[in-house]
Amino acid sequence: MQYAELIQFENLEPVIQLRHADLSAKRLITTYVISDEMAAKLTHLIFEQLRFDQMTKRGLFIVGNYGTGKSHLMAVISSIAENADLVKYLSHQKVAKAAHIAGKFLLMLHQCRFILQSQTMLSKNTGKQIDKSTKNPY
Secondary structure, three states: HHHHHHHHOOOOOOOOOOHHHHHHHHHHHHHOOOOOOHHHHHHHHHHHHHOOOOOOOOOOOOOOOOOOOOOHHHHHHHHHHOOOHHHHOOHHHEEHHHHHHHHOOOOOOOOOOOOOOOHHHHHHHHHHHHHHHHHHOO
């Protein structure tokens, strides 16, 4: 018997294009592994920042090295935020129960990429990019 007969892996998508995440939202959600630590961050930090009844005027800034799952995380959050029916595919039941954001958002995506810029340049460029995207979202 060969190892290939014992173990089967799904092909991994090396880079998730958020522009096309809605095409495979169910698959993205079912393949996202939620640890207890990530579940706590989702329920107590991310979902809390997205509450309508407690507008804090704060944003979320997700930072990480290449290949750490930032786009996968954002695809999961955005898919659930737009479509409540997808909550049932979450792998962590505590996250599914706490997903009060489900189906309450219509999302406009803007992804910024910056490489080794000073904090001042970063904030100036971020502001410019947000200005551009809000003037003509399509």
